[in-house]
Amino acid sequence: FGAALALVAGVGIASAQEADLQASIDELAGAIDIAWLLIAGVLVLFMQAGFGLVEAGFIRSKNVTNILMKNVLDLSFGALGYWAIGWGLAYGTTEFIDIRFFGGGSFFFSPDSGADYAGFFFQFAFAATAATIVSGAVAERTRFGAYLAYTFVITAVIYPIVTHWAWGDGFLSAYASDIQFGDNGFIDFAGSSVVHSVGGWAALVAAVMIGPRRGKFNADGSVNALPGHSMPLGFLGVMILWIGWYGFNAGSTLGLSGGFADLAARVAVTTTLAAGAGAASAMFISWARSGRSDLSLTLNGVLGGLVGITAGTATVEPWAAVIIGLVAGAIIVYGVAFLEALRIDDPVGAVPVHLFNGIWGTLAVGLFTAQDFLGPNYGES
Numbered sequence: 001f002g003a004a005l006a007l008v009a010g011v012g013i014a015s016a017q018e019a020d021l022q023a024s025i026d027e028l029a030g031a032i033d034i035a036w037l038l039i040a041g042v043l044v045l046f047m048q049a050g051f052g053l054v055e056a057g058f059i060r061s062k063n064v065t066n067i068l069m070k071n072v073l074d075l076s077f078g079a080l081g082y083w084a085i086g087w088g089l090a091y092g093t094t095e096f097i098d099i100r101f102f103g104g105g106s107f108f109f110s111p112d113s114g115a116d117y118a119g120f121f122f123q124f125a126f127a128a129t130a131a132t133i134v135s136g137a138v139a140e141r142t143r144f145g146a147y148l149a150y151t152f153v154i155t156a157v158i159y160p161i162v163t164h165w166a167w168g169d170g171f172l173s174a175y176a177s178d179i180q181f182g183d184n185g186f187i188d189f190a191g192s193s194v195v196h197s198v199g200g201w202a203a204l205v206a207a208v209m210i211g212p213r214r215g216k217f218n219a220d221g222s223v224n225a226l227p228g229h230s231m232p233l234g235f236l237g238v239m240i241l242w243i244g245w246y247g248f249n250a251g252s253t254l255g256l257s258g259g260f261a262d263l264a265a266r267v268a269v270t271t272t273l274a275a276g277a278g279a280a281s282a283m284f285i286s287w288a289r290s291g292r293s294d295l296s297l298t299l300n301g302v303l304g305g306l307v308g309i310t311a312g313t314a315t316v317e318p319w320a321a322v323i324i325g326l327v328a329g330a331i332i333v334y335g336v337a338f339l340e341a342l343r344i345d346d347p348v349g350a351v352p353v354h355l356f357n358g359i360w361g362t363l364a365v366g367l368f369t370a371q372d373f374l375g376p377n378y379g380e381s
Contacts, residue, residue: 033255036264037118040251044125047244048075048132053237055136058228058296058348063140070135070144074151078128081156083109086127087120089160091168100170102161122251123163126195129248130159133199136348137207150206159198166194174378184378187369189267190252192311192361200355203346212345223340226347231295238299242275245306249313263377267313271306274313274325278305281329289333297333300349304328307357312365314377320368327364328357 052071056064085107092103109120131151138147164170166186169177174185188194215224228234250267253260282301286294308328309321316324335352339345346352 029257033257034118036256037122037251037254040247041118041122041125043244043247043251044122044129045075047125047129047241047248048072050237050240050244051129051132051136053233053240054299055139055237055348057230057233057235057237058136059139060226061229064229066144067135067139070142070147070151071132073148074132074135074155075128077148077152078131078155079124081152082124082127082160083120085156086160087123089157090123090163091119092164093169100164100168100173100176102170103164103168119254122254126191126248127155127159127163130195130199131155133196133350133354134203134206137203137346137350138210139347140213141210142206150202154199154202158202159195162194162198184374187315187365187374187378188311188362189314189377190249190310192307192358195358196307196310196354197358197362200351200353200358203350204344204355207344207346207351212343213347216345217343221343228296228347234296234299238302242302242306245271245275245310249310252314263314269318270309270313270316270321273318273321274305274309274328275302276305277322277325278302278308278329278332281305281326282332283329285330285333296349297336300332300336300353301329303353304332304357307354308361308364310358311361312369315365315369315373317368317370317373320364320370324361324364324368328360331356331360 048071052068055067055071059067087109088105088107089102092105092107131154134150134154135147165172166188167173167175169175172186173179174187176185179185186193213226216226217223246268249271250264253264253267256264278301279298280301282304283293283298286292286297305325305328308324308331309316312324313321332349332352335356336346336349339351344351
């Protein structure tokens with residue numbers, strides 16, 4: 001009888017120890033996921049330095065201070081707007097006119113756990129990126145006060161509403177409680193549409209409304225080059241953006257536990273291949289058109305490839321990432337020429353990079369997504 005009691009007691013102790021061990025493992029996994037989000041968010045925020053250097057290098061020296069001031073205020077005003085309004089519109093749950101059009105609740109950010117803090121930080125970094133896209137397209141000719149108003153509105157209202165549609169509980173979302181759009185919802189893993197196309201559309205509208213810089217176009221429609229003052233700054237900025245994009249794309253796994261570490265690694269590979277292919281494509285096409293390679297187009301080819309792969313980076317195979325990047329590089333070269341033909345002045349190429357390639361990246365999901373890669377993020381439908 002004593003032996004039986006000892007055996008039962010031993011089993012109970014072992015079960016308790018096993019439960020404690022599992023709890024410790026779960027706690028560690030949660031901590032790793034939060035750390036991953038924080039690291040990825042820092043990388044995405046560091047992209048603001050890249051944007052600032054690209055824009056500073058691609059414009060004339062007399063306007064550098066102005067463009068850098070706008071970049072730092074994108075972050076500053078954006079942080080306040082996203083805290084007060086944006087997070088609630090993006091990830092709240094209130095329904096509007098029987099469709100999930102925008103969220104509600106959690107205004108002025110009322111977190112429930114440490115994970116919410118990490119999520120807020122990561123998602124704010126994305127919001128700031130969407131806002132910064134416009135500054136390059138309207139560089140050298142935008143009133144300071146008008147720009148401040150714009151950056152607050154896009155960070156606090158416009159971008160969060162689109163985020164709710166696609167990534168919150170909105171009517172397009174693949175992450176909604178009940179998917180309403182197709183079998184898997186709208187697939188845009190890291191934001192070709194949600195971030196880059198939104199910022200790109202705003203950039204296009206702003207560039208058209210404001211008009212070109214003085215001296216950019218002649219009366220006969222011919223184009224005058226207004227070269228940037230420092231290509232080394234532009235180069236360094238693009239390299240920073242390329243590095244930061246790993247936080248943007250791989251960080252969009254939102255964690256490493258539960259098999260997401262392998263997914264993050266694959267995302268890093270497809271991101272790299274698309275960026276390289278975009279640069280190669282833009283360089284060769286510009287060389288064929290003009291008889292010489294063009295550094296600014298090649299650098300924008302890197303960015304175009306990165307934007308193009310952002311939507312499908314988790315669902316396409318490496319060979320498809322190369323094709324997406326090659327097409328993206330071509331879009332850069334011909335997109336710049338197309339805007340100039342329409343007499344639209346975009347000093348840094350923000351519209352071809354973010355809008356045209358944002359559209360291409362979204363369409364590429366449907367063309368190249370591998371069925372086997374739809375899980376675990378999007379189910380198996």
